[in-house]
Amino acid sequence: MKIAIIGSGYVGLVAAGCFAELEHDVLCVDNDATKLAALARGECPIHEEFLPELLKDYRGNRLVFTDDLCGAVAASEVVFITVGTPPGPEGGADLSSVEQVAREIARGVVLGNGGYKVIVEKSTVPVFTAGWVRRVLTMSGAPRRWFDVASNPEFLREGTAVCDFLCPDRIVVGVNSERAAEKLRAVYAPLTTGAYYRRADAIPPPDNARIPPPLIETSTRSAELIKQASNAYLALRVSFINAVANLCEATGADVDQVREGLGADARIGRRFLRPGIGYGGSCFPKDLDGFRDVAAQHGCDFRLLDEVKRINAEQRERFLRKVREALWTLPGKRLAVLGLAFKGGTDDVRESPAIAVAGRLLAEGASVVAYDPAAMPRARKIFAKEAAAGQIEFAEDAYAAAEGADALLVLTDWEEFAALDLGRLREALRCPVMVDGRNVFPPARMAEEGFFYTSMGRPAAEPRRALKVKKAS
Ligand SMILES: NC(=O)c1ccc[n+]([C@@H]2O[C@H](COP(=O)([O-])OP(=O)(O)OC[C@H]3O[C@@H](n4cnc5c(N)ncnc54)[C@H](O)[C@@H]3O)[C@@H](O)[C@H]2O)c1
Structure with a gap:
């Protein structure tokens, strides 16, 4: 399938390399000339296991880098938006890059001259964003029957991003039309049918991988909420174990022993129960704030999240x-x-x-x-x-x-x-x-x-x- 990825950052580059690995034809777009020049020279701008090899294998054949967003959209059946959604001044996500990209995508849809396209938000965005993207495209002249907007949040972790992408715990696809659902099922079919893992040259899945991964279909709103809720919950676990660690210090207990006893409960599990100096990164802090902001805007009192942040x-x-x-x-x-x-x-x-x-x-x-x-x-x-x-x-x-x-x-x-x-x-x-x-x-x-x-x-x-x-x- 012909795929466009808009935004060649941590998520976009990994998605581009992995979709090429799944035998799709990928046009990977960015508006950062320095980054594109580095990619053209054969460099991999981020530190991520297996990514340099994927870029080397597919660059110039199944994977092409370009600054021509409009042309890439026109030539593609599925368009993934992977631009940044940094924190805005009020705590919610700053969606201006998503909006700007949506306007340009509209021009690409028009240029595509009637070829149906699914525009997929892969960036982490608050609930109702798919509705806004649809509206921006329509207002920018893209005929409504030529496209659908879907949500396909990304759960990869930096450091193990390629393996996470190719062997995810689940693939969440938020769609409001069967036509869009079919396209996204086809994009992920090499994973969901298990065909990829049977290939002799497949990147070996981690020992505990769930193969093949399930594809969970939801509405776009549910998919948007799943992503923010997932990150808020993981942040909550980190703050929880940090608070437990502090209690261990105060009482002379040992958090390693407590973790072992706690995590052995199958309902709780061991992952994300490591105390430390707190969570960080470009996702947890911003997504927790974004989720809190969404809850507040919709009249839901989610003060638990304030406590997670305070701890x-x-x-x-x-x-x-x-x-x-x-x-x-x-x-x-x-x-x-x-x-x-x-x-x-x-x-x-x-x-x-x-x-x-x-x-x-x-x-x-x-x-x-x-x-x-x-x-x-x-x-x-x-x-x-x-x-x-x-x-x-x-x-x-x-x-x-x-x-x-x-x-x-x-x-x-x-x-x-x-x-x-x-x-x-x-x-x-x-x-x-x-x-x-x-x-x-x-x-x-x-x-x-x-x-x-x-x-x-x-x-x-x-x-x-x-x-x-x-x-x-
Ligand atoms: N980094 C992660 O681990 C991770 C994991 C899951 C989800 N996410 C989400 O994915 C999204 C992207 O995150 P990231 O870490 O890859 O961001 P990033 O900042 O690394 O990459 C964004 C890319 O988009 C490009 N870009 C911005 N505006 C553009 C435009 N108008 N046209 C073309 N390209 C444009 C930038 O130049 C940059 O290369 C965010 O919403 C983030 O929350 C990130």
């Missing part, structure tokens, strides 16, 4: 208090920071709690030496002023970041941090102090390895053996 903000403050408690005063201290991305596996630093914490430490007069496996180029831009002033440096690996630091702080749950050589880290540090905001290491091991170790919701650990005093350098 999340408080979690960073708790972490900063732990750092102060571990180090007494901060001005002049040199702090090694491991992790800047909003979570492990991605280079995305949007709404990253790690960036926020690093910023606060700098503002309090500490200096920071940071390391992140993928997010440093983006973080460098954010901290350009502080870097120029010599307040923040970026290290080439975790050991270099630790060299001569007064403490090491873990701010992102990169898997590779768990495999670090703790003896080498301890030797590099000026003082063997670690404050782990992501519970990457077991406290008992940290005591064995000679660290003063604090984490989230678990008892603090101290070196089991007397410390060797380091000579001042």
Whole structure:
């Protein structure tokens, strides 16, 4: 099938690569000339497993990048809108890019001269957006019988986006016409029939994948609500376990043990019950706000969501208090920071709690030496002023970041941090102090390895053996 993707960001690029992998012909549109030039040079602008390979395999044949939105729409049967929907000034999503794109899509529908098209919102949008998109298209001259508007929210997670796209827990398709439903069923048929997974060259599905994935058909309004409700619920679980972790600290319990007992209940499950410095990223904070805004606009009192947000903000403050408690005063201290991305596996630093914490430490007069496996180029831009002033440096690996630091702080749950050589880290540090905001290491091991170790919701650990005093350098 001929597909257009409007917006080549995290979602758009992954969708484009994966639809090409499913043997569709994809025109991937963006209005960012720099991004298009990078894509044309063969670069992959985001850090995402399997994506470089997909772009390499299909670029120039089944996958074409272009800035010609109108032409791409005219040539396609299904058009996915994947532009950003950032937070607006009032808490709800800013849908101006979606509206702008809808106007241009209308011109493409007209240019298509009667070829029926399904315009699909894949960006996360509030309920009733499909109705607005339909109205904008009609008012911009697209004849009503030439198109339908559908909702197909995306549930991929950055870091595992390609696998999530190709092996989703479910595919939600919100449609208000059988004709649109048929087109979207055909788009996803390689997945829903299981045909893709039988291919010898298929990207291997994760062990726990539900194959083939179910396709859930709903109205457009329900699909729009499913996406925002899903993200709000996941954020709620994170805040819930963070509140439980705080209670564990107050009572001397251990959140790891509590999580194990809690998550073993099949009704609850283990996922998204990891305490830390709070959720972040470009989705949870904005989608929670957006959902709250939708509820308020429709007269529903959803104060539970305010509490989720409050606990999340408080979690960073708790972490900063732990750092102060571990180090007494901060001005002049040199702090090694491991992790800047909003979570492990991605280079995305949007709404990253790690960036926020690093910023606060700098503002309090500490200096920071940071390391992140993928997010440093983006973080460098954010901290350009502080870097120029010599307040923040970026290290080439975790050991270099630790060299001569007064403490090491873990701010992102990169898997590779768990495999670090703790003896080498301890030797590099000026003082063997670690404050782990992501519970990457077991406290008992940290005591064995000679660290003063604090984490989230678990008892603090101290070196089991007397410390060797380091000579001042
Ligand atoms: N990032 C995620 O993990 C994720 C997951 C699920 C859903 N979503 C949702 O998907 C949407 C996109 O998110 P993203 O992270 O991919 O955003 P992004 O900012 O990475 O990408 C958006 C892209 O759209 C392009 N764009 C903007 N206006 C355009 C226009 N008029 N014409 C052509 N291109 C245009 C931008 O240049 C950019 O490349 C958002 O609504 C987000 O909430 C994101």
